[in-house]
Amino acid sequence: xxxxxxxxxxxxTHFPIRAGLLRSVVGHVHAVDGVSLSVQPKETVxxxxxxxxxxxxxxxxxxxxxxxxxxxxxxRGEDVIGASRQRMQELRAEMQIVFQDPYASLNPRMPVDDIxxxxxxxxxxxxxxxxxxxxxLLDAVGLLPEHGNRYPHEFSGGQRQxxxxxxxxxxxxxxxxxxxxxxxxxxxxQAQVINLLDDLQDxxxxxxxxxxxxxxxxxxxSDRIVVMYLGRVAEVADSSDLYTSPAHPYSHxxxxxxxxxxxxxxxxxxxxxxxxxxPSPSDPPSGCRFRTRCPLAVERCADEVPELRQVxxxxxxxxxxxxxxxxxxxDRVGALAV
Amino acid sequence: MADVKTxxxxxxVKDLTVSFKTKKGMAAAVRGVxxxxxAGESMxxxxxxxxxxxxxSLALLxxxxxxxxxxxxxxxxxxxxxxxxxxxxxxxxGRKIAMIFQDPMTAFNPLxxxxxxIAEAMEVHGLASGKEALSKSADLLxxxxxPEPGRRIHQYPHEFSGGMRQxxxxxxxxxxxxxxxxxxxxxTALDVTIQxxxxxxxxxxRGETGAAMILITHDLGLVAxxxxxxxxxxxxxVFERGTIRSIFYDPRNPYTQGLLSSMPRVDNESDRLVPIVxxxxxLLAMPAGCAFGPRCQYRGEVCGERPAELAEVGIxxxxxCHKGAExxxxxxxxx
Numbered sequence: 188x189x190x191x192x193x194x195x196x197x198x199x200t201h202f203p204i205r206a207g208l209l210r211s212v213v214g215h216v217h218a219v220d221g222v223s224l225s226v227q228p229k230e231t232v233x234x235x236x237x238x239x240x241x242x243x244x245x246x247x248x249x250x251x252x253x254x255x256x257x258x259x260x261x262x263r264g265e266d267v268i269g270a271s272r273q274r275m276q277e278l279r280a281e282m283q284i285v286f287q288d289p290y291a292s293l294n295p296r297m298p299v300d301d302i303x304x305x306x307x308x309x310x311x312x313x314x315x316x317x318x319x320x321x322x323x324l325l326d327a328v329g330l331l332p333e334h335g336n337r338y339p340h341e342f343s344g345g346q347r348q349x350x351x352x353x354x355x356x357x358x359x360x361x362x363x364x365x366x367x368x369x370x371x372x373x374x375x376x377q378a379q380v381i382n383l384l385d386d387l388q389d390x391x392x393x394x395x396x397x398x399x400x401x402x403x404x405x406x407x408x409s410d411r412i413v414v415m416y417l418g419r420v421a422e423v424a425d426s427s428d429l430y431t432s433p434a435h436p437y438s439h440x441x442x443x444x445x446x447x448x449x450x451x452x453x454x455x456x457x458x459x460x461x462x463x464x465x466p467s468p469s470d471p472p473s474g475c476r477f478r479t480r481c482p483l484a485v486e487r488c489a490d491e492v493p494e495l496r497q498v499x500x501x502x503x504x505x506x507x508x509x510x511x512x513x514x515x516x517x518d519r520v521g522a523l524a525v
Numbered sequence: 526m527a528d529v530k531t532x533x534x535x536x537x538v539k540d541l542t543v544s545f546k547t548k549k550g551m552a553a554a555v556r557g558v559x560x561x562x563x564a565g566e567s568m569x570x571x572x573x574x575x576x577x578x579x580x581x582s583l584a585l586l587x588x589x590x591x592x593x594x595x596x597x598x599x600x601x602x603x604x605x606x607x608x609x610x611x612x613x614x615x616x617x618x619g620r621k622i623a624m625i626f627q628d629p630m631t632a633f634n635p636l637x638x639x640x641x642x643i644a645e646a647m648e649v650h651g652l653a654s655g656k657e658a659l660s661k662s663a664d665l666l667x668x669x670x671x672p673e674p675g676r677r678i679h680q681y682p683h684e685f686s687g688g689m690r691q692x693x694x695x696x697x698x699x700x701x702x703x704x705x706x707x708x709x710x711x712x713t714a715l716d717v718t719i720q721x722x723x724x725x726x727x728x729x730x731r732g733e734t735g736a737a738m739i740l741i742t743h744d745l746g747l748v749a750x751x752x753x754x755x756x757x758x759x760x761x762x763v764f765e766r767g768t769i770r771s772i773f774y775d776p777r778n779p780y781t782q783g784l785l786s787s788m789p790r791v792d793n794e795s796d797r798l799v800p801i802v803x804x805x806x807x808l809l810a811m812p813a814g815c816a817f818g819p820r821c822q823y824r825g826e827v828c829g830e831r832p833a834e835l836a837e838v839g840i841x842x843x844x845x846c847h848k849g850a851e852x853x854x855x856x857x858x859x860x
């Protein structure tokens with residue numbers, strides 16, 4: 188294995204909950220609660236999970252857009268959390284982020300070539316060179332360079348997301364954190380942007396951390412997938428392994444809940460409908476976070492936090508009773524009932 | 526297709542059009558939509574933003590702003606809905622036709638308890654009142670799988686999670702045993718495991734009450750598991766309609782084929798998606814001729830001249846395309 192480009196080690200980001208007249212701290216939201224992962228150069232790692240699983244906070248904590256509470260982030264072996272302000276600015280040139288909402292993340296009063304050139308200007312490129320580079324990037328993301336003098340409102344949602352991607356590319360980053368980059372787009376346009384991300388990865392040797400709630404999209408784009416639940420990693424596996432033999436009951440249920448555009452398959456599918464809601468990250472369950480919704484939960488799950496452990500090559504799971512390859516959650520529930 | 530007793534469909538929509546007056550001119554959101562819905566049947570309307578999928582049902586219920594111009598006809602149980610007086614519409618809405626919206630947070634009044642609001646839905650139609658209505662709302666919450674309904678009827682909307690609020694809205698919608706449920710993106714705001722719960726509740730409820738359903742969504746996957754017939758809309762028109770099997774296994778319209786090939790699937794690995802080029806048209810700048818023409822790989826001269834007609838291509842299967850005969854079959858395209 189090569190040296191990883193990015194390593195995250197036991198990262199925690201807790202937000203204080205304040206209440207009362209003195210705004211005293213009455214608790215914490217455990218948004219990210221001990222996440223470890225590593226990303227190889229030119230790899231795409233998908234981070235998937237439902238609301239409140241901490242996937243967005245994780246992405247922002249890695250770039251220190253939100254300061255993590257504890258833990259380590261290393262970029263090419265270098266400590267990011269302890270980096271000075273100046274060093275951080277240099278590091279951010281190599282680690283860029285693309286946000287979900289292409290409407291909110293672009294300044295409506297700036298022409299798009301200035302939007303794309305702004306990071307270059309901040310990093311000291313002169314105006315003419317920055318603008319020329321912006322036009323090059325417009326071309327790279329499939330927009331017309333001569334449209335650089337237009338404003339964001341003159342573009343459609345998909346085109347705006349392309350602009351956001353061009354801006355993130357302007358400093359020649361190695362790592363792109365893509366936070367729900369296609370969630371706001373119509374299906375027909377979403378596919379265009381996914382293909383664009385594929386092409387850009389090859390062209391610019393990019394490494395992606397792809398954060399999304401849509402498992403179909405994540406499966407399509409990722410080499411490896413990290414499944415998160417309530418601030419913790421439930422499972423890490425190669426994309427195809429996760430889909431063919433999920434080991435965590437949550438991963439299995441999550442996959443079975445995703446509808447597929449095939450009526451016969453939909454009718455015959457064994458679907459596990461999880462009971463109950465996702466608990467609040469301000470008051471997470473003891474032991475295994477998933478135990479309140481898990482059909483396999485026993486006493487041990489409440490007492491003991493399951494550590495992330497290896498169940499196959501590159502396949503890690505945080506569960507006391509992981510599913511065997513080929514075994515489904517329904518099989519297991521059935522076997523337990525006998 | 527039709528009611529056993531009368532031979533009439535539950536809802537019959539003919540040539541419905543909806544336009545909005547805007548500063549930049551008339552925006553034609555729905556341009557001639559026709560369909561029949563039988564009692565107890567489940568039909569999906571699928572489309573992307575601006576396809577007119579939501580506007581057409583809002584028009585049926587008289588829920589559009591006054592700036593909307595509506596023409597055509599929609600007959601529900603023998604009564605014409607278009608042009609019906611507000612008072613009469615009010616007696617239908619929530620009684621015989623109920624709607625489930627995407628965002629249950631804005632659909633509930635934050636100042637009243639969930640129980641009171643479900644009870645009110647029964648009271649305004651004179652079907653129950655006071656304590657009886659409240660205890661019925663607890664029964665309804667139980668039906669849709671809200672735990673501890675006796676306690677939760679006294680809670681306010683903000684005390685419900687997104688999935689529970691959507692269940693409560695379904696409870697309110699079925700309170701008066703409507704004949705028709707219109708569900709407009711009912712699970713779009715929900716997580717996928719919660720979506721599975723809500724769709725299961727909807728299916729169970731329909732099984733119990735026998736209500737017909739119009740499911741409006743952008744998600745073809747969701748449609749595959751929960752409807753009998755599908756209409757695919759684009760640019761205010763129905764581009765293809767058919768049984769669920771014909772739409773998913775034998776789509777004949779280039780737009781439907783494009784939608785299906787754009788979708789990444791969770792159940793198989795694909796190297797590359799085949800997107801549709803371009804973006805959906807603006808309502809204010811509809812292309813001349815076929816609305817999908819500029820994005821269509823099969824377009825010919827005629828496509829820029831006039832819109833195509835919706836033509837039968839099989840049993841209970843129609844497609845709107847000038848190039849109908851030249852479009853490759855899906856089995857060839859997807860292979």
